[in-house]
Amino acid sequence: MLHFQDLISYFENSGLADDIRENDVLFPLIESVHVLSICLVVGSILAVDLRLLGLASIHRSVSRVTRGILPLTWCAFVVAVASGSLMFISNATKYLDNGFFIAKIFLIGAAGLNMAIFHGMGAKDLPRWENDTRPPLPARLAGGLSILLWVAVVACGRWIGFTMKVG
Amino acid sequence: MIDATLGDFCRWLAATPLSNTIQTAGWIIPALQTVHILGVATLFSSAIIVDLRIWRVLQRDVPLADVARRFIPVIWPVLLILLITGSLLIIGEPRRSLFNSTFYLKMALLALAVTLTGALQWSLSSAPEFWDKGLGRRIAGRLVATFSILVWCGILFAGRWIAYTQVG
Numbered sequence: 661m662l663h664f665q666d667l668i669s670y671f672e673n674s675g676l677a678d679d680i681r682e683n684d685v686l687f688p689l690i691e692s693v694h695v696l697s698i699c700l701v702v703g704s705i706l707a708v709d710l711r712l713l714g715l716a717s718i719h720r721s722v723s724r725v726t727r728g729i730l731p732l733t734w735c736a737f738v739v740a741v742a743s744g745s746l747m748f749i750s751n752a753t754k755y756l757d758n759g760f761f762i763a764k765i766f767l768i769g770a771a772g773l774n775m776a777i778f779h780g781m782g783a784k785d786l787p788r789w790e791n792d793t794r795p796p797l798p799a800r801l802a803g804g805l806s807i808l809l810w811v812a813v814v815a816c817g818r819w820i821g822f823t824m825k826v827g
Numbered sequence: 828m829i830d831a832t833l834g835d836f837c838r839w840l841a842a843t844p845l846s847n848t849i850q851t852a853g854w855i856i857p858a859l860q861t862v863h864i865l866g867v868a869t870l871f872s873s874a875i876i877v878d879l880r881i882w883r884v885l886q887r888d889v890p891l892a893d894v895a896r897r898f899i900p901v902i903w904p905v906l907l908i909l910l911i912t913g914s915l916l917i918i919g920e921p922r923r924s925l926f927n928s929t930f931y932l933k934m935a936l937l938a939l940a941v942t943l944t945g946a947l948q949w950s951l952s953s954a955p956e957f958w959d960k961g962l963g964r965r966i967a968g969r970l971v972a973t974f975s976i977l978v979w980c981g982i983l984f985a986g987r988w989i990a991y992t993q994v995g
Contacts, residue, residue: 688987688988688990688991691987692983692984692987692988695864695983695986695987696871696980696983696984698864698868699864699867699868699871699872699983700868700871700872700875702865702868702872703868703869703870703871703872703873704872704876706868706869706872707872707873707876707898716897717897720889724888724889728885728886728888728889729876729885729886731885732872732875732876732879732885811861811865814861814864814865814868815857815858815861818857818860818861818864819857821857822853822856822857
């Protein structure tokens with residue numbers, strides 16, 4: 661059976677991970693793509709969250725706002741995960757030793773769970789309130805929690821850079 | 828000559844009490860960078876959402892002028908937050924940016940992005956259909972949107988690259 665540790669060292673010892681570690685330009689380049697995509701994820705989700713809080717785009721229904729913005733969020737999220745994974749495999753052991761990295765992964769999971777719960781529970785009666793300028797309390801809670809979680813994700817991401825010396 | 832003057836300025840700035848506080852409290856720089864990135868996220872996403880609407884990729888069911896009205900105005904107060912956090916970061920580590928050509932590239936691109944965004948906002952507030960009148964305007968709109976996307980991406984790349992191009 662393949663253990664998690666074996667999998668980690670397999671990736672960390674791969675030629676690709678070697679290249680990212682050794683090349684002076686590759687890591688900053690991947691990091692820039694990561695920052696760029698994270699910015700799009702966080703910024704676009706913020707627009708949706710502010711709608712759920714009744715603070716922005718209040719004259720458009722919630723589903724029209726999400727339909728217009730979430731495709732961008734998901735595309736950027738895919739790029740963020742791909743670029744993040746490349747950075748991760750270049751120094752997997754060091755990242756796994758870093759508390760801020762672990763916290764960041766859990767916070768992203770929590771943000772996903774928050775969204776899934778909102779969709780699972782809230783979406784059923786969405787048509788009833790989605791035109792309200794001030795959505796019901798559970799929706800506002802989901803929006804507020806989402807903002808807090810993503811702010812924490814960005815903070816952890818920045819703190820990884822200060823607590824872990826790469827390369 | 829300029830280098831000497833700039834060097835003196837950096838030394839003076841680095842010796843101020845504010846700079847000392849930023850340097851010695853380890854959490855201040857990452858905290859400022861976090862706020863800075865969150866600001867960049869807001870501004871960049873707003874600009875990209877408008878640019879993608881010009882390309883008719885997102886929010887085709889909404890007039891461009893509406894999308895611009897919802898997303899462009901937020902850029903200006905957020906830009907102020909970015910100027911404040913950015914200035915504090917420079918005060919904390921003057922040489923990191925002021926002796927770094929990547930920083931000046933970022934500022935030049937920012938001036939370009941501000942001009943483009945301002946022009947876009949102005950054109951749409953004076954004529955909501957401005958970029959829809961005829962084929963020429965529609966192509967021009969897409970060129971402006973593409974240029975805007977490239978310039979904003981350049982700003983983000985340059986921002987990250989400041990950390991890798993410091994001299995001394």
